[in-house]
Amino acid sequence: MxxxxxxxxxxxxxxxxxxxxxxxxxxxxxxxxxxxxxxxxxxxxxxxxxxxxxxxxxxxxxxxxxxxxxxxxxxxxxxMGMVFQGSALFDSMTVEGNVRFPLEMFTKQSDSEMQDRVDFVLKRVNLIDAHHKYPSEISGGMQKRVAIARAIVMNPxxxxxxxxxxxxxxxxxxxxxxxxxxxxxxxxxxxxxxxxxxxxxxxxxxxxxxxxxxxxxxxxxNKEIFKTDNEAVTNFVYSSELFKKVRQMYLEERN
Missing domain, CATH: 3.40.50.300 (P-loop containing nucleotide triphosphate hydrolases)
Structure with missing residues (x-):
């Protein structure tokens, strides 16, 4: 907390x-x-x-x-683990190297221990076969998953x-x-x-x-936000067309 x-x-x-x-x-x-x-x-x-x-x-x-x-x-x-807005991966490092980087910087784990941890977190984010690819070779969504794997590799x-x-x-x-x-x-x-x-x-x-x-x-x-009468919140939230539709559905169900 x-x-x-x-x-x-x-x-x-x-x-x-x-x-x-x-x-x-x-x-x-x-x-x-x-x-x-x-x-x-x-x-x-x-x-x-x-x-x-x-x-x-x-x-x-x-x-x-x-x-x-x-x-x-x-x-x-x-x-603390951090996922940056633009993923912030190192272009010169492979996916595996990016995820391994915090372990090399901040732990004294053996090479095999680091490898096991990297393999584990990459599997957890569904990137089993991407170890040796570079960021430029994968999609934006995959880059974001690499960033998540790097953020959790230290078990934050x-x-x-x-x-x-x-x-x-x-x-x-x-x-x-x-x-x-x-x-x-x-x-x-x-x-x-x-x-x-x-x-x-x-x-x-x-x-x-x-x-x-x-x-x-x-x-x-996210359920209570539909019920609020706070004008600043509603002006911000319902600028989204999707939210306007969901709000209308909520009001219709309530009535």
């Missing part, structure tokens, strides 16, 4: 995060949504320990990050995903959503996803945080 208590973050005179408090549970897919400039990226970078809030605390399973020593913070960051407690469906077709995006949710539940990971994809909200939004101008405007589930 990650607990956020009244965090504030500024850059010069710009107040980006303005007193956000929430919690992200283990074994659930937690989504952060909001328009561009709402503070989503800064928020997730604070959760990753890349930015230090000027006020407030962030706790990881009861441990307040700002109160940890430097070595304790480094150890905690090694328990916390998984962060920044726009994991960016650039993917709708069918592939749903497959990536389902994979992330399956892994989250299977390994009881605390997963936080930065997203603007309304399909993701519908499919895997077990908890949703809606940010507006650096403030937590609303939180709830």
């Amino acid at each position: 990650i607990e956020v208590d009244n965090i504030h973050k500024s850059f010069g005179d710009a107040n980006v995060l303005k007193g956000i408090s929430t919690c992200f549970d283990k074994g659930k897919t937690n989504l952060i949504i909001g328009q561009s400039g709402s503070g989503k990226t800064v928020f997730i970078k604070c959760l990753l320990g890349l930015f230090a809030p000027e006020k407030g605390t962030i706790s990881y399973d009861g441990k307040i990050y700002s109160e940890l020593s430097g070595s304790e913070q480094r150890n905690l960051r090694q328990e 407690k916390y998984l962060f995903c920044d726009e994991p469906n960016s650039g993917l077709d709708p069918k592939t995006a749903i497959l990536i959503d389902n994979l992330i949710q399956e892994i989250t539940q299977e390994y009881n990971i605390t997963t936080v996803i930065n997203s603007h994809d309304m399909n993701s909200v519908m499919e895997i939004g077990e908890k949703i945080i809606f940010l507006k101008n650096g403030i937590k405007e609303w939180e709830g589930t």
Whole structure:
């Protein structure tokens, strides 16, 4: 679990995060949504320990990050996996090399132990025969699965995903959503996803945080979001034609 208590973050005179408090549970897919400039990226970078809030605390399973020593913070960051928006794979490395990279950097495992772990996670994301291919030789959806495999190869407690469906077709995006949710539940990971994809909200939004101008405007589930009267949320969510149709179906069933 990650607990956020009244965090504030500024850059010069710009107040980006303005007193956000929430919690992200283990074994659930937690989504952060909001328009561009709402503070989503800064928020997730604070959760990753890349930015230090000027006020407030962030706790990881009861441990307040700002109160940890430097070595304790480094150890905690090694328990975090990250899926970047553009996958961020190394072009000069094979799929296997990309996934193996964190193990070589941060562990003292033997070569055979690392190989077994790489084989395991690549199988888990359904990439059995891609070990020796390069990123340029595989599709965008496969690249995203490689990024997920690399993010979980260290068996993290916390998984962060920044726009994991960016650039993917709708069918592939749903497959990536389902994979992330399956892994989250299977390994009881605390997963936080930065997203603007309304399909993701519908499919895997077990908890949703809606940010507006650096403030937590609303939180709830993908079922509760249909019932909210919060105008900022409805204006954002129902800009999607798909959501408009689902909303209408919900209202018709309720009546």
